[in-house]
Amino acid sequence: MNLKTNLLTLALVLTFALSSFAQQNTQIRALVFSKTAGFRHQSIPEGVAALKKLGQTHVFNVYTTEDSNHFTDENLAKYDVIILMSTTGTVFNDAQKAAFQKFVQSGKGVVGIHSATDTEYEWPWYNQMIGAYFLAHPRQQTLRLEVVDQNHPATWHLPKNWLWTDELYEFRNINPSIKVLINADETTYEPAKAMGANHPMAWYHEYDGGRVFYTALGHVESAFLDPDFLKHLYGGIWYAAKGKMPK
Incomplete structure (x- = not known):
């Protein structure tokens, strides 16, 4: 083996070691899941890219997948938070549901973005965990x-x-235990069915041993370029993953 080959091998070993060290020392390990079995939002690629960039900016690890087979006890044990990026429809089988529940019950976190509430309508645990089910929406306003x-x-x-x-x-089917962060002022736009004065758009709560943050925002691609919205997301991720709140 010549000197050039030796140097190349050493460089590859060092690169792998540094990469492994960085992952071991990351402050948050996030799984971004964006599978859809219903309507598919065209903003999903922008959302996934924005979450990856947040990870780079704020020094946390982001793994992305649309394969629900990743939801096993062994795989989910690697993560601190699951981020449901505009999922829709029925995306889990019974074994995957059980692994998801165990993940939450182990004290870890879930973040739901936009149509995460348009997901798993036949799973009552999920409804209570995410906080509500989607009912309707008007035109964009x-x-x-x-x-x-x-x-x-x-x-x-x-x-x-x-x-x-x-x-x-x-x-609909709003969990009364959610803690509302942001409310929609229906007097400032034309709603579809109208919820009245109590119209939550972002919330958080502790549920079944874990922590959950949800925001209904993020349908449009431009949301994922907005600095305030990205800070909104990162704050929710940080809470769900770390459980850090002011006393």
Whole structure:
């Protein structure tokens, strides 16, 4: 083996070692899951790319997949948080559901983005975990979002009144235990079925041993280029993965 080959081998070994060291020392290990069995949002690629970039910026590891076979006890044990990136429909079988539940029950976190509430309608545990089921939405519009809780990492940076443009979800089967972060002001746009004064658009709660953050925002591709929305997402990820809240 000549000197050039030896140097190349050494460089590859060092690269692998540094990569392994970086992954071992990352502060959060996130699984981004974006499988759809219903409507598929065209913003999913932008969302996945934005989450990868957040990982690079904030020094956490991001693994992405649309393969629900990844949901086993062994695989999920590697992660601190599962991020449901606009999933839709029935995406898990019974064994995968059991692994997901065990993950949450072990004290770990879940983040739901936009149509994560348009997922698993026949699974009551999921409904209570994610916080609600999708009901309807009007055409895309601009509205006033009222930030009702500015003491959460997902909303620390947001103003009390946040002007936003998106596809605005309405919900059913809302878990009464969710803690609302952002409310939609229905007087500032034309809703589909109308929920009234209590129209949550982002929330969090502890559920079955784990932590959950959900935001209904993120239908449009441009959302994933918006600095405030990206901070909103990262704050939710940090909470779900680490459980850190101000005292």
